[in-house]
Amino acid sequence: MDKAWCREAGTKTYVETGHLLRRLRAVELEITQHMPPDRHRRLQTRETLGLKELRDAALLCHGLAERRGEKIGVTHWENHDHDAVARIQKSGENQFFPLQLKQLPPDDINAKVTLQKIIDLLPSKYPKSPLLTVGISLNRDTRISFDKLNIPSMNIGGLFFFGAVKPDQSEWLLWGDALSHGAHATIFKYPD
Template identity: 35%
Template sequence: MRVPRQWTKYEYHDPNVVIPKLHELRKLVSESSLPDNVKNLRTHSLQPERETWDTAIFCYLLSCALNLDIRFSRVEESDFDSVFTWLDNGIQNFAPVQMKELVPEYTNANTTLEQIIDKLRKYVDSSELVVGIKLNRQTSIDFSTVDVSRLPVAEVWMFGATAEDQSKWSLFGRKGEQWVQYEYELPNA
């Protein structure tokens, strides 16, 4: 993959540093008397913070699963909203990342995982794109029915909190034809 020059100039963040700071901030906000949409970062003005939180968690989970030190930079481009970077055998690698979300039912109960996956077909020239889908509702998913094999993207991962305080998370990814689940606790959360 030819790496755009500007990707090498972005500021990349360590999720091990960012997550504890954001977790403390989210904890303070959640314990406040603010409206629920503010507590859950569901306002337009708080969207960048929510997206940074989601990206940092996805970056951390992927780092753990792949045993790599992955960093992230939030950028808004046409087909992606973050770039991840890591060293592998002394070579710096980059990947464009598009974040999606299966939103909570109180936000939109009609949204389905299948709809989110179907919308990924629009990325026609994105063979390097990594997609992270946050599963942000209590649900049961039969991964044997989730088919991402024909999507025009490099990889699709899904992740969601498994503890109410969001200290524990699961990451789902494909190894060959099978979905594999990884479970991790966030740093200092």
């Protein structure tokens, strides 16, 4: 990203992921009380898309924060090739990372989409985005053998997968970086 992008990223308001997820849980509970259909409860409507993207960005970054032992802030900022931006503070300096969020949707929304199809489209969608981290939300009740996925060569900063491990969404899995040889899983708790 160029200096102008970094300057603009520095003007955004970032919220630490644990704090943000706790606040979002309260909002989700309020929304879903008034929206009985399952699609609404999963934040799968036009009205809740921004909230879902912010939540997914916070979940991805919270998993990364737990893995690295760092605090990561996140902001929802849609641009031509990202949905959100993460901020990490190291030695008093801010480092910004654009985030692109994808989703493996529930079967009842689109059963034809496969995780491999999503992955296969990434190199052509983001041909020169070396700082971009792509996070794919696993929003489907399924088991995934990550070692059986075909991860093509691509010019992005990182590729991670995340999804709830328990039906009550109290535990989550983060797997990646799929572009490195050290890809592994981290289990983390949704903040109380």
